[in-house]
Amino acid sequence: MDFALSDEQKALKQTVHEFAENEIRPISMEMDEKGEFAWDVVRKAARLELTYSGVPEEYGGPGLSMLDNVIVIEELGWGCVGIASAIALNQIAILPVLLAGTEEQKKRYLPRITDSDNPRLCAFGLTEPEAGSDAASLKTRAVRDGDDYVLTGGKCFITNGGISDFYTIFTTVDPDQKYQGITAFIVEADTPGFSIGKIEHKMGMRASQTAELILEDVRVPASNILRGEGQGFYVAMETLDSSRPGVGAIGVGLARAAFEEALAYSRQRVQFGKPICRQQAIAFMLADMATKVDYARLLCYRAAWMLDNGLDAIKESSMAKYTGTDVAMEVVTDAVQIHGGYGYMKEYLVEKFFRDAKILQIVEGTNQIQRLVLSAQLIN
């Protein structure tokens, strides 16, 4: 077993770290304050091929492995969770096309994403107001009409909603069939009847845009179905199994950033005549924070490595997602604590980190759902 990164992985990590440090960190507080999508940074990220890192070379991407991607996503999470999520959700939204698309669909849609001079984004539309964790109960209907399907319904909380070129929309052809009726479509943003509703005003992850999607008699050709009628639920689950280690890695990056802030602050903050890091209560907190960052990272690496090697990694992906993001919440909480009152103030990065951490425990399947998936695998 070898725990060292290869030279290539080190170079990827270094490049994205520099990108996060020079392009993301300087604007992250401002974007958070304004709640504004950072198009400029996302365009620059596309030039590095960061927004579509997993797309294979034959379709114009760099073809990064899951493990390599987890390594670079940690750096994005270190930079800003909002910007990291906008980029990571784009990567996730590409997955249904990569995993389930026909050759024709790939040739048609992937080049839009991999055009680094004019990068466009895509979004993953699964969640509905009445179908969150219980995604199989979704209600958006698809009704066949000749060579087309007519889609009616709505989606909520869709990352990159309103700024994407196309959407993977999960619908049902028959609600009585539950998950066996679920059918996924690629829907282009300019299709008549497709519109954007409310843009959400969020606690954290504010540099990414979250929107409601409205579908009113949206006519989509049958050739835009991903893998066939009734296959949509499997497409969604395969996508989520593959994307979970990456969400965990955003958490690892955030936790590491919070740890670094806490360590630096505790060295220079003097109370009772010495730096607070010399108080054992604080020093032990720092020790635990560092350990958590490391074990969360190892779980993310392992899950990604298993996926790269074609191994069944449902359990390990769930472990990686909830550990990476639970650790983020725990570590940012301690980082704010170490900052005392200052950590509660907007001038300090840890205040933003604290708000950003929470969302990671909710998106991509809540951490309760991860435990549900994992325990079912253990028990059954």
Added chain:
Amino acid sequence: MNMVVCVKRVPDTSESEVHIDASGKDIDKSRLSFGINECDNYAVEEAIQIKERLEGNVTVISLGGKDSDEVIRMALAKGGDDAIRLEDDAFAGGDALAVAKALAGAVKGLEYDIVFTGALTDDDGYAAVPVALAELLGVPHATYVKKVEILEPGKKAKVGRELEGGLMEFLEIDMPCVLGIQTGINEPRYASFKGIKQAAKKEIAVKSAADLGLDAADIGEAGSWAVLEQFTPPVVGEMAEILEGEPDETAAKLAGILKEKGLV
């Protein structure tokens, strides 16, 4: 246009405390992070931009151990074509002249129109390598270069040199030549992921002094005009007064001195 870029891997001391090591001739580098010398990063970018405009070839050269592969590969990932690393115990302890001799040995074996180096290094800061290198190669040079315009590929370039107070001096220079590049001349790119993956597969030719036909007595410490004796922290001189105490006390003392001397 054939171009060569010389790059160096240096410790990043901007955010760490620097301590002198036991030998007294170096700093303790065990806890420092390393990266490409800042000016060299701009030199790499300049060469690649010229290649993209006019076509050609960029060879990356570095004098250093295996660790230097990291900065070489990053330059390849950004668009460099070939790479040579110069490694030999005989190169150790060299001054700027000895370093230039090693680099010249490698450059002589190549076809080149421009050799780019950084104007100076973040660690030693001699700013002498580009000048010495040009002398050894018998070609013209310019340093602190902040603008390069190719007038006639392979023949003539116009370069802007940054002088005191932001003044720019423009001169025409014949190729082949050596240009010492200053920071800020361009905006260094990030390597693309594809570039990084391709660079990982490229070969870096490792050459010893013998491979370059250099005599061990003429390089490294033996071939240097200046030999490092010792590092020391600055000594508190007679003219300097170090104020001690809590910030409010030292501030009060400082204000007193400034007033007393009529400086405020």
